[in-house]
Ligand SMILES: O=c1[nH]cnc2c1ncn2[C@@H]1O[C@H](CO)[C@@H](O)[C@H]1O
């Protein structure tokens with residue numbers, strides 16, 4: 001019998017997550033504990049429930065810039081090694097408990113230096129935390145592998161330094177690079193040197209583009225910078241015309257993205273909060289999936305959006321009627337697009353994802 005698609009059964013399905021921010025996924029109680037330990041007194045609430053609600057409401061602003069302001073509190077309590085190890089370990093545990101089997105988690109090392117850590121020390125702390133979390137998850141019966149993406153902040157000028165850091169740790173599960181932060185006014189080409197360096201190094205990178213700003217940002221990210229994937233990329237729909245009978249006409253950029261199978265790291269809940277879409281039903285994921293773009297589903301910031309991979313899948317199931325075959329398609333798309341070697345990606349698809357969905361669809 002085919003297992004019904006429900007939140008609980010979705011949790012048991014293998015899932016792959018490519019776009020999740022470490023500093024956007026803390027447990028509310030951990031924010032409170034770390035603030036107390038560090039003497040951080042700026043938190044708006046010291047009750048976990050109230051704090052969780054506060055993050056969600058404040059991030060619900062309709063603007064990316066205001067959404068990003070909420071990160072001052074998570075970043076504020078992650079300024080020492082112990083805090084970074086704890087947050088990373090809990091991240092791995094939480095994702096694994098949700099049924100995520102492979103995740104790429106990103107953060108910007110330059111944000112965690114207020115307590116005197118070097119960017120190297122930041123990376124070592126987070127990597128240690130991920131390994132610890134993987135071990136704890138395994139003990140709990142949930143196997144997960146976490147790859148790290150190092151971000152540079154668009155408004156700062158440290159992209160080349162962070163790109164070198166990512167290459168330096170490429171053999172220690174740092175699998176790629178990204179730029180994050182406010183998009184309007186900070187085009188990807190500002191960091192062209194870093195991207196050219198990464199390409200010379202045969203290193204992988206994605207770029208946040210087409211979230212708060214439209215096609216020019218996507219075009220620069222792909223054609224000038226050479227991004228392999230697009231962080232969000234939802235605004236690619238601005239280059240697609242849909243007629244009254246539902247037929248779609250793709251412009252040259254949208255065609256290029258689809259033809260080259262450039263992965264879109266879509267984050268539906270996050271997009272509703274920053275105003276990129278008015279409702280899930282109107283979210284471009286429906287159209288982009290129908291047109292067979294390389295669509296992947298992601299959480300972006302589990303704390304601010306109060307979501308998980310399973311809740312995103314469940315919401316998509318309810319809104320668009322997606323069944324197990326669709327959820328498997330998103331998952332295989334994500335695994336194909338991971339910044340791991342081809343043989344490793346194939347092994348997860350064949351040994352974990354396909355059998356996992358086969359059990360549910362039998
Ligand atoms: O959706 C997003 N768009 C752009 N930047 C973001 C988004 N979510 C989080 N960050 C930014 O990325 C930094 C590193 O993790 C976070 O501190 C936040 O400022």
Ligand SMILES: [Zn+2]
Pocket residue numbers: 019021180208231300
């Ligand atoms: Zn993001």
